[in-house]
Amino acid sequence: MKTFSTNINGYIEGYYGRLLSWSERAQILEKLSVCNFNTYFYCPKEDLKHRLSWRKSYKKNWIEPFRSFCKKAKNSEINILVGISPGLDFIFKEKSCDFKILIKKTKQLKSYGATFIGLMFDDISPNSQNIDNKKPEGVLHAELANYLSEELNEKIFVVPRVYCDELIEEDCTYLADFGKTIKKHISIFYCGKKIIAETNSNDELTTIKKFTSNEIIFWDNLYANDYCPKKIFIGPYIGRSNFDNTMINPTGLINTDLFILDLIRHSVYQDNNEIGWKKILKLHQIPKQFQKIDKYFFPINYKPNINSKKFDYNKQIEALDFLLWKWKNSLSREWYQYMLILKQDLELLHGNLEPNRIEKIFPIPLKDTLLKIKWGNK
Numbered sequence: 001m002k003t004f005s006t007n008i009n010g011y012i013e014g015y016y017g018r019l020l021s022w023s024e025r026a027q028i029l030e031k032l033s034v035c036n037f038n039t040y041f042y043c044p045k046e047d048l049k050h051r052l053s054w055r056k057s058y059k060k061n062w063i064e065p066f067r068s069f070c071k072k073a074k075n076s077e078i079n080i081l082v083g084i085s086p087g088l089d090f091i092f093k094e095k096s097c098d099f100k101i102l103i104k105k106t107k108q109l110k111s112y113g114a115t116f117i118g119l120m121f122d123d124i125s126p127n128s129q130n131i132d133n134k135k136p137e138g139v140l141h142a143e144l145a146n147y148l149s150e151e152l153n154e155k156i157f158v159v160p161r162v163y164c165d166e167l168i169e170e171d172c173t174y175l176a177d178f179g180k181t182i183k184k185h186i187s188i189f190y191c192g193k194k195i196i197a198e199t200n201s202n203d204e205l206t207t208i209k210k211f212t213s214n215e216i217i218f219w220d221n222l223y224a225n226d227y228c229p230k231k232i233f234i235g236p237y238i239g240r241s242n243f244d245n246t247m248i249n250p251t252g253l254i255n256t257d258l259f260i261l262d263l264i265r266h267s268v269y270q271d272n273n274e275i276g277w278k279k280i281l282k283l284h285q286i287p288k289q290f291q292k293i294d295k296y297f298f299p300i301n302y303k304p305n306i307n308s309k310k311f312d313y314n315k316q317i318e319a320l321d322f323l324l325w326k327w328k329n330s331l332s333r334e335w336y337q338y339m340l341i342l343k344q345d346l347e348l349l350h351g352n353l354e355p356n357r358i359e360k361i362f363p364i365p366l367k368d369t370l371l372k373i374k375w376g377n378k
Contacts, residue, residue: 008187008217009243010039011250011261014083016226018252019046022065026072031258033076035265040073041247043083043118051085055101063112070113081157082109083118092140102144103151110152118157118189119145126161126169137161138177146183155185163219164191165207179211187215189247196221198301199239200246216245222299223250223260232338234259235298236277237267255330259284287327292319296342313350317343 011028013020020028029040042050049056058066073080084106091098106117121141135143138160145158161167162174182188191197192204200218208216222240223233234256240246243264250257262283266276281290293316295304320343324336344361347353348370358370 007244008039008079008247009245010037010041010078010247011257012041012043012219012247013252014041014043014045014249015224015252016045017229018226019044020252020254022069024254025069027254027258028261029069029073029076029078031261032078035261036269037243037261037265038077039079039081039247041081041083041118042114043085043120045123050083051088054084054086054105055098057105057108058112067113070115073115074113079115080113081116081118082114083120083159084109085120085122087121087124087141087161090144092144099147102148106148106152116155116157117148117152118159119148120159121161122159122163124161126174136173136177138174138179139181142178142181145186146181149183149186155187157187157189157217158182159189159219163189164195164197165193166195168207175208175211179208179214182212182214184214187217188212189217189219191219191221196224196300197239200242201239218246220246220248222301223248225251230338230341232256232297232335233299234335235294235302236273237264238273238299239301240264240268240273243268253334256334259331284331285329286331287323289319289322289327292316293323293339293342297338313346316346320346 010032013025013028025040025042032038032040045051049058049062070080084102086098086102090102109117127137141158141160145156149156160175160178162172162178168175188208190205190208192200193207197204197218197220200220204218205216220240222237225232232251232253248260248264250260259280263276263280266279267273268276270276271279292311295302295311320339323332323339324343344353344357348358355371358367362370
């Protein structure tokens, strides 16, 4: 059986709501090469044939650019890991044709140039599949991964349905069932204690390692914002001391993601997190005014120093006005909406957002609630 053992690290195109173009994916490959990262995980939720319509084969207008993409990756010694996510409606009945469809499609992806296959069961409801036997869900998922690996005659990667500790429900035996069944050569993606882990230390993986000795790849959602589209996280790579067996699932905004990859490289390999952050701000020509409001964009695991000086409201608005109206480049365009939302939130918080602005920018029922809170006594 073909195996692969190395330190896996790189970029996951695995978010909701955005789909990169092939030219943008090529830019990510170039950045991965510069950063000495080695893997691109293609698993965008918005690709219908990856998830919702996984049984359907890709057409020529996808296959040809994908072949070219894989060729570029190979020339740069970058692995292309391609995910397929059949968990929403896979039929586990004996003699189900879904098994043949899955094997056929993954072999096609391999023939197009994919280095490895990732089998994904994330973001599905417990026991949501058409299951016509008495086997536990975790056993079925692991058996399917084993079967796929055997048919391809090589190791694969798998994302279990329970991919972090906070998804473990009371009396849940999924990880125990999955861990005792999965073959040892198959690598498992896991997020740690939470979907957005505070660190990528070994402590984050204590639970999953109770159930399996398989190689664990840390799926890092630190910069993901598809779950909170009014916010963006572009601060230091906090809580991470390395990028070993770690892959980042960021924003889908191409220039922002290139910025994040640069940030990770400088944070964990060349500098410490804070020095790396400041160096990347300078490298990407971020105006000094950004430092007046930067902590609003730090990742959610950021814990501010309670003794640090509070930000001055007027200076914050002044900085935001400069960044919104006078800073112009590819990053400013991607960050514009988030900085404008921040300005409006600060004005609202300090009582400086006029009723006519609230009428325009907030949807019902939030608009009516805000107006009632501030002007209900008039």
